[in-house]
Amino acid sequence: xxxxxxxxxxxxxxxxxxxxxxxxxxxxxxxxxxxxxxxxxxxxxxxxxxxxxxxxxxxxxxxxxxxxxxxxxxxxxxxxxxxxxxxxxxxxxxxxxxxxxxxxxxxxxxxxxxxxxxxxxxxxxxxxxxxxxxxxxxxxxxxxxxxxxxxxxxxxxxxxxxxxxxxxxxxxxxxxxxxxxxxxxxxxxxxxxxxxxxxxxxxxxxxxxxxxxxxxxxxxxxxxxxxxxxxxxxxxxxxxxxxxxxxxxxx
Amino acid sequence: xxxxxxxxxxxxxxxxxxxxxxxxxxxxxxxxxxxxxxxxxxxxxxxxxxxxxxxxxxxxxxxxxxxxxxxxxxxxxxxxxxxxxxxxxxxxxxxxxxxxxxxxxxxxxxxxxxxxxxxxxx
Numbered sequence: 001x002x003x004x005x006x007x008x009x010x011x012x013x014x015x016x017x018x019x020x021x022x023x024x025x026x027x028x029x030x031x032x033x034x035x036x037x038x039x040x041x042x043x044x045x046x047x048x049x050x051x052x053x054x055x056x057x058x059x060x061x062x063x064x065x066x067x068x069x070x071x072x073x074x075x076x077x078x079x080x081x082x083x084x085x086x087x088x089x090x091x092x093x094x095x096x097x098x099x100x101x102x103x104x105x106x107x108x109x110x111x112x113x114x115x116x117x118x119x120x121x122x123x124x125x126x127x128x129x130x131x132x133x134x135x136x137x138x139x140x141x142x143x144x145x146x147x148x149x150x151x152x153x154x155x156x157x158x159x160x161x162x163x164x165x166x167x168x169x170x171x172x173x174x175x176x177x178x179x180x181x182x183x184x185x186x187x188x189x190x191x192x193x194x195x196x197x198x199x200x201x202x203x204x205x206x207x208x209x210x211x212x213x214x215x216x217x218x219x220x221x222x223x224x225x226x227x228x229x230x231x232x233x234x235x236x237x238x239x240x241x242x243x244x245x246x247x248x249x250x251x
Numbered sequence: 252x253x254x255x256x257x258x259x260x261x262x263x264x265x266x267x268x269x270x271x272x273x274x275x276x277x278x279x280x281x282x283x284x285x286x287x288x289x290x291x292x293x294x295x296x297x298x299x300x301x302x303x304x305x306x307x308x309x310x311x312x313x314x315x316x317x318x319x320x321x322x323x324x325x326x327x328x329x330x331x332x333x334x335x336x337x338x339x340x341x342x343x344x345x346x347x348x349x350x351x352x353x354x355x356x357x358x359x360x361x362x363x364x365x366x367x368x369x370x371x372x373x
Contacts, residue, residue: 032278032300033300034299034300034301034310034313034314035310037310037313037314038309038310038312038313038314041313041317133309133312136309137309140303140305140306140309141306141309143305144302144303144305144306
């Protein structure tokens with residue numbers, strides 16, 4: 001059973017670390033001071049979630065320490081989805097990604113408050129308020145831009161079209177879905193995807209956006225198995241640059 | 252006194268012909284009030300720029316609710332806040348002298364009255 005829990009924790013932690021790193025790239029260049037500050041704080045929260053999850057992997061499941069897991073693994077060992085590793089692009093893409101990703105995060109963490117794996121249930125109870133704010137911010141911002149002028153509305157729709165199949169890759173099934181669901185550790189990716197669809201579809205439609213048609217063959221899969229797009233490697237090289245200058249240094 | 256500052260709507264501000272206060276940006280300011288605990292008063296904390304009250308709240312959370320305890324935040328559009336002109340500060344000038352308005356004054360007097368009453372009865 002511990003392999004199943006590890007699989008779940010690794011993908012959650014890696015998603016949080018990579019999206020946190022990506023969103024922190026907006027720090028200092030956000031569209032306005034207040035938004036810059038809010039987006040940076042949320043990126044910081046994500047890194048915090050990653051550390052908390054790596055800490056459970058280390059302390060409860062005997063994996064390496066959080067610094068090693070975060071900074072000393074290879075690209076292939078990361079189990080993050082393709083959505084989070086995409087470059088920040090322009091603010092329309094980053095905002096839509098933030099919306100689609102954080103709605104999935106909130107539903108995931110809300111369901112995990114009931115997990116039979118206690119360390120994860122406790123963490124979920126602790127941080128679900130933070131993620132609730134991330135979703136409130138995303139909802140408010142996407143609504144605002146979708147109801148702005150013709151240009152902003154067109155750009156939000158275009159960003160949604162470009163991001164849809166990447167976002168569906170969040171729910172790529174792992175090897176241990178059955179074990180996780182039958183032991184009440186996690187509701188499973190299929191159920192999570194269903195809840196996410198039921199949540200984001202009416203919301204986006206209420207903002208006047210059209211949900212893109214889903215083409216199963218275009219869903220961005222592979223991340224959960226360690227296969228990534230060309231964007232993860234350069235991200236890791238940059239993120240781990242300081243650690244790699246002296247791999248055994250004490251910090 | 253005319254001002255372009257969107258944050259200030261003075262008592263004697265000359266309104267523009269269209270009746271709107273001038274703003275120099277589509278991002279108006281909101282005054283933020285911070286409440287530390289339920290039931291405690293909301294204390295003015297500062298301002299945020301935002302296009303809507305909803306976004307103002309989102310930004311207020313990260314700007315003024317990021318440290319210590321917070322129970323709630325309020326935002327009020329700055330242009331909804333009416334103030335005296337700073338030139339009229341003299342209307343408050345003699346107030347500090349009126350110490351009889353200090354509640355402590357009455358507390359002391361109550362004790363003096365009680366003392367007198369006690370002594371006359373004795």
